[in-house]
Amino acid sequence: MDLKIAICSSAHRPQNWTALYNSIGKNDVEFELVFVGPNPPDYRLPHNFRFIKSPVKPQQCIEIAVRNTCADLVMFNFTDDCQFQGQRPLDRLYQVYKSHNDDKIIISCRYMMDGVDLSDASHYFDNSDTTSPLMPLAPLISRKFYCELGGIDKNFQAIFGDLDIAMRAYAQGGKVVMSDVYLNEDKSKRAQSSLCTEYWKQDRGLLESLWIKDGKISFNRAKPAELFSDKNILKFSQGPRGRWRGNGLFLFEKIETNFPRVIRGIRKPSMYFNYAGRMIGYLRDKLRKARLKIES
Numbered sequence: 469m470d471l472k473i474a475i476c477s478s479a480h481r482p483q484n485w486t487a488l489y490n491s492i493g494k495n496d497v498e499f500e501l502v503f504v505g506p507n508p509p510d511y512r513l514p515h516n517f518r519f520i521k522s523p524v525k526p527q528q529c530i531e532i533a534v535r536n537t538c539a540d541l542v543m544f545n546f547t548d549d550c551q552f553q554g555q556r557p558l559d560r561l562y563q564v565y566k567s568h569n570d571d572k573i574i575i576s577c578r579y580m581m582d583g584v585d586l587s588d589a590s591h592y593f594d595n596s597d598t599t600s601p602l603m604p605l606a607p608l609i610s611r612k613f614y615c616e617l618g619g620i621d622k623n624f625q626a627i628f629g630d631l632d633i634a635m636r637a638y639a640q641g642g643k644v645v646m647s648d649v650y651l652n653e654d655k656s657k658r659a660q661s662s663l664c665t666e667y668w669k670q671d672r673g674l675l676e677s678l679w680i681k682d683g684k685i686s687f688n689r690a691k692p693a694e695l696f697s698d699k700n701i702l703k704f705s706q707g708p709r710g711r712w713r714g715n716g717l718f719l720f721e722k723i724e725t726n727f728p729r730v731i732r733g734i735r736k737p738s739m740y741f742n743y744a745g746r747m748i749g750y751l752r753d754k755l756r757k758a759r760l761k762i763e764s
Contacts, residue, residue: 473499473558473608476533477546478526479519482509484548484657489517491551495558502537503548504529524705525712526663527629531620531696534611541565543608545630549657550606553580553650561608564647571613572642574634576604580652591646593631593685600685602644603631606651613637621693622707626667628675632693635679639687667710 479485489501500516506523513519520536522529534542541562554560557577565575578587594600607630617636620629634644678690696706705712 471539472497473541474537474539475501476544478529479503479548480505481548497562502533504532522702526626527624542611546606550651557649574644575608577606577649577651579605622696625710626663628671
């Protein structure tokens with residue numbers, strides 16, 4: 469099999485996967501799906517659909533998926549609450565990629581939400597500025613070029629690792645090209661989960677700190693990307709972990725979150741003090757906001 473495209477995704481809602489797979493439909497190009505996440509499906513997947521179980525953070529799941537395919541091209545940062553619109557989407561994406569004859573090109577899908585076309589206002593580094601760099605949705609990129617760029621920076625937790633890679637591609641002379649293939653996000657399939665809402669502040673803040681200097685977008689990254697290690701990549705979240713702790717009792721790392729969490733297993737005593745300090749800070753902030761609300 470001459471595998472051309474791999475759809476690589478962090479995924480935790482197996483109830484959505486059959487509809488997503490069916491939306492791809494018939495295509496001449498050979499493809500596979502590689503999904504990584506904590507929840508295995510309770511049904512049999514098609515022969516070209518692989519699931520890898522892992523409890524690590526979403527951006528690390530995507531990196532695991534990419535490292536476990538041999539396809540020429542990878543479509544990554546795909547989400548399992550989306551479906552393709554129209555016929556032969558992968559054939560069309562592949563034809564656009566081939567037509568440019570450029571190894572450093574990234575092909576983007578167009579964004580819809582609940583059937584409404586939002587692509588004109590959703591594909592820029594700064595969506596309020598259409599002169600800012602074009603950003604991809606579910607980017608299709610040469611796996612070789614992806615590896616040359618280094619893959620996802622481990623400091624991203626849930627979102628925006630793809631936009632960081634797009635900016636690194638621009639910095640190396642690459643570009644983003646918009647296709648005519650639409651992906652529709654169905655809010656009813658979110659299952660009360662929205663990573664964009666939950667991790668916007670952390671991951672968007674990181675993205676802007678890397679690519680904005682003196683209030684302007686710069687193609688000189690503020691610092692080199694920190695990449696995932698193969699060691700224990702399936703077991704432990706690397707870098708800032710958010711709410712995805714990973715398996716095991718012995719995780720001698722600082723706790724990054726401000727939110728309440730039960731601590732299990734054996735930890736260094738300093739970790740408990742660190743956690744308590746963060747909890748106190750979190751509660752103080754909540755009280756301060758409550759007072760301001762009452763006073764106003």
